[in-house]
Amino acid sequence: MSRSRAVVLAVVAACSKAPVAPDAVPTADAPATVSIDILAFNDFHGALEPSPVGTGGAAFLAAKVASLRTPNTLVLAAGDMIGASPLVSGLFHDEPTIDVMNAIGLDYAAVGNHEFDEGTAELLRMQHGGCHPVDGCAPGTTFTGATFGYLAANVVDTTTGHTVLPAYAIREIAGVKLAIVGMTLVGTPATTLASGISELTFADEVDTMTALLPELRAAGANIVVLALHQGGGQLGDPDQCVSPGGPVFDIADRLDPAVAVVLAGHSHTTFNCTRGGGRLVTSAGVNGQFLTHVTLEIDVATQAVVSATAHNVPITDDVAPDPVVAGIVTQYHDLAAPIGDRVIGTITADLAGGSAAGELVMGDVIADAMLDGTTAQVAVMNRGGVRAPLLFARSGNEPVDGQVTYAEAFKVQPFNNLVETVTAPTSSSRSTTGLGSCPPRSRA
Ligand SMILES: [Zn+2]
Known part of the structure; x- marks a missing residue:
C-alpha cells in the first residue's frame, strides 16, 4: 500500500466513526499518519567478519543500517546476538559483539537461549559492563557494557520474583507510543546448560504477553512490537512466506491484535509473513546476513496501524563498510590472531x-x-x-x-x-x- 493511499484510508476511518470538527482536520504540522521504521536482525552469534562467501559482516551490517535509518527508526534484535561465536568474539567473552552493537546503534534486544550460555551473571555483565571475573578485560580494552537494552519479559528470577532484565520498553516516536517487548522461547532450559540458569524460570510466551498488555496500555502504548527468540520456516526465497510453519507462527496467531509485529529468531531461517489481522511475522536468517526492514504506517489520532510492510534485505559488500565498526573488528581480530592464525x-x-x-x-x-x-x-x-x-x-x-x-x-x-x-x-x-x-x- 502506498503512503498516499494509507493517508486516505486513515482519514476515512476517522470520519466513519464520528464527525470531525473543523479544527481537528490534520494540518501540515500534524500529519494524519506517521511512518515508523524498524530495522531488525537475529541470531548474529558474534559473526563480526563476513562469511567465506562474502555475506554478512558487522561493518557491512552497520553500513546498511545507517543507509536505511530515518529519524523515526528503531533498531531491534531478536536474540542470540552472542554465544556460539567465532574466535574473534568468543575469545573475549563476546565483548567485541556488544561493542559493535553499540556502534551500530541497536536500541533493544530480546534475550535468546544463547544469551544464557555463560550464565545469568555474565549476561548481566554484558548489559552493565565490567571486566570478566576470571579472565579480566582484553588487553588494552575496557568493557562498559551494552548501550542498548536487553529485554526478557518471560525470564523470571525465582529468588526475587522479578524478570532478570526489563520486560519491555516504551518509545514515543513522532507522537506514537510503541511498546517493545522481548522474550526467549519457553523451551530455553532444554538448550542451555542447567548450571547457568538454575535460578531462572522461563514462562509461556503467549501468557506473558497477555499479562503485560494492561500495563502497556496503561502506559499509553497501544501498539506492540514483540522481539521473540522462537522460530519457524518457509519454503520460498528469503523475502517470501511459502507454506510457513513452526512454533513462532503458532504463538503469533494466538497473540492479542495489539501485537503488530513479531520479530522471530532461533531457527536461523528467513521469512516475511503477514498473518491474520495484518500482523507481520519476520525473521532475518543468521549471522547478520539479512536485515528485516519493517515500515509501520500509524494513524496518530487513533494510534492504530494503518499498514505494515516488511522486506528482508541481504547484507553484502555492496555498500562501503562502516569505518568505526570495521575498526573495532580489526582491533579484536589482531588481538586474537596469535592464537587464531596458528x-x-x-x-x-x-x-x-x-x-x-x-x-x-x-x-x-x-x-x-x-x-x-x-x-x-x-x-x-x-x-x-x-x-x-x-x-x-x-x-x-x-x-x-x-x-x-x-x-x-x-x-x-x-x-x-x-x-x-x-x-x-x-x-x-x-x-x-x-x-x-x-x-x-x-x-x-
Ligand atoms: Zn536460539
Whole structure:
C-alpha cells in the first residue's frame, strides 16, 4: 500500500466513526499518519567478519543500517546476538559483539537461549559492563557494557520474583507510543546448560504477553512490537512466506491484535509473513546476513496501524563498510590472531554439506575424532552442535589452501563442550556423548 493511499484510508476511518470538527482536520504540522521504521536482525552469534562467501559482516551490517535509518527508526534484535561465536568474539567473552552493537546503534534486544550460555551473571555483565571475573578485560580494552537494552519479559528470577532484565520498553516516536517487548522461547532450559540458569524460570510466551498488555496500555502504548527468540520456516526465497510453519507462527496467531509485529529468531531461517489481522511475522536468517526492514504506517489520532510492510534485505559488500565498526573488528581480530592464525592441521577437501536425512560430513569427522581420542565403541555428535564447515580453499586473509587454523576449527565447535565417555547402563558396551554434560540437542 502506498503512503498516499494509507493517508486516505486513515482519514476515512476517522470520519466513519464520528464527525470531525473543523479544527481537528490534520494540518501540515500534524500529519494524519506517521511512518515508523524498524530495522531488525537475529541470531548474529558474534559473526563480526563476513562469511567465506562474502555475506554478512558487522561493518557491512552497520553500513546498511545507517543507509536505511530515518529519524523515526528503531533498531531491534531478536536474540542470540552472542554465544556460539567465532574466535574473534568468543575469545573475549563476546565483548567485541556488544561493542559493535553499540556502534551500530541497536536500541533493544530480546534475550535468546544463547544469551544464557555463560550464565545469568555474565549476561548481566554484558548489559552493565565490567571486566570478566576470571579472565579480566582484553588487553588494552575496557568493557562498559551494552548501550542498548536487553529485554526478557518471560525470564523470571525465582529468588526475587522479578524478570532478570526489563520486560519491555516504551518509545514515543513522532507522537506514537510503541511498546517493545522481548522474550526467549519457553523451551530455553532444554538448550542451555542447567548450571547457568538454575535460578531462572522461563514462562509461556503467549501468557506473558497477555499479562503485560494492561500495563502497556496503561502506559499509553497501544501498539506492540514483540522481539521473540522462537522460530519457524518457509519454503520460498528469503523475502517470501511459502507454506510457513513452526512454533513462532503458532504463538503469533494466538497473540492479542495489539501485537503488530513479531520479530522471530532461533531457527536461523528467513521469512516475511503477514498473518491474520495484518500482523507481520519476520525473521532475518543468521549471522547478520539479512536485515528485516519493517515500515509501520500509524494513524496518530487513533494510534492504530494503518499498514505494515516488511522486506528482508541481504547484507553484502555492496555498500562501503562502516569505518568505526570495521575498526573495532580489526582491533579484536589482531588481538586474537596469535592464537587464531596458528595452523593446527590440514585437509585435502571441503568438510561441508551432508545427506538429505541430516547427516553432516563435518559431524562425521567430529565423531570419528572422538572415537580416535577415546576407547569408546560408538561416538555421537548432534547436528545442531556443528556450527560451521571447514573449507579447503579460503579467501581473504586466510593462509594456504588446505591448512586449518585454530580460528577455523573453533568456529566449527565454539561451545567449550567436552567429550565425555560413559558406559551404557544396560549393557557392558560403552558409548560416548559428544557434548559433555549436554545431551544431543538442538543448539540453534
Ligand atoms: Zn536460539
